[in-house]
Amino acid sequence: MSKPYYVKVEIPKEIAEASYEALRQAKQTGKIRKGTNEATKAIERGIAKLVVISEDVDPPEVVAHLPILCNEMNIPFVFVPQKELLGQAISIDIGAAVACIVEPGDAKATLDKIIDSLNNLKG
Numbered sequence: 001m002s003k004p005y006y007v008k009v010e011i012p013k014e015i016a017e018a019s020y021e022a023l024r025q026a027k028q029t030g031k032i033r034k035g036t037n038e039a040t041k042a043i044e045r046g047i048a049k050l051v052v053i054s055e056d057v058d059p060p061e062v063v064a065h066l067p068i069l070c071n072e073m074n075i076p077f078v079f080v081p082q083k084e085l086l087g088q089a090i091s092i093d094i095g096a097a098v099a100c101i102v103e104p105g106d107a108k109a110t111l112d113k114i115i116d117s118l119n120n121l122k123g
Contacts, residue, residue, distance in 0.1 A: 011078055011079055011080070011121075012117075012121075014117075015078060015114060015117050015118070015121075016078070016079075016080045016081060018110055018113060018114050018117075019050070019052045019078050019080055019089075019114060020052075020080065020085055020086070020088075020089040021089075021107075021110055022050065022101060022104070022107040022110040022111050022114060023052060023086075023089040023090055023099055023101065023107075024089050024090075024091075024107075025104075025105060025106045025107035025110060026101040026102075026103065026104050026105050026106075026107040026111075027089075027090050027091060028105070028106070029105030029106040029107070030101065030102070030103035030104045030105025030106070030107060031101075031102040031103035031105070032090060032099055032100065032101055032102060033048070033099065033100050033102055034090050034092065034096055034098070034099040035096070035097070035098065035099075036062055036063060036066075036097055036098055038100075039051060039066065039098045039099065039100045040065070040066065040069065042100050042102055043066070043069050043070055043073055043075055043100070044069065044073070046073055046075070047102050048070075048073075048075050048100040048101070048102060049075070049076075049100070049101045049102065049103075049104055049111060050075075050076050050077070050078065050100060050101045050111055050114060050115065051066060051070050051075060051076070051077040051078070051098065051099075051100040052077070052078055052080055052086060052098065052099050052100065052101075053066055053067070053077060053078070053079050053080070053097070053098045054079070054080055054081075054082065054083035054086050054095065054096065054097050054098065055079050055080065055081050055082075056081065056082055056083055056095075057083060057097045057098075062097055063097050063098055066098060076114070076115050076118050078114065078118060082095070083095030083096055083097060086098075086099060
């Protein structure tokens, strides 16, 4: 098995929490895509503003292509610890492997802060 082509940065808890909140706000006032297929299409079309990927997806190959695709398309992405919390953030009753913000709506300020924080982490 080959190693992934991206470096997984340890995401501070504050960024993960902000990501859940941004998804909640965007779901209510903007537009999101949920699930691996919808997120992949949004990334490929260049319409995703932030991709939120769960760390505890099993098998991990389900989402392994997303960071690589995000890097190619220059779209910010963040890993969050639990798919259950990701599912709750987008108002579904099961865990979600991935969700992305397409139109932030009222989450614009939160989204901007997350992207600034991610840029600072990369150095």
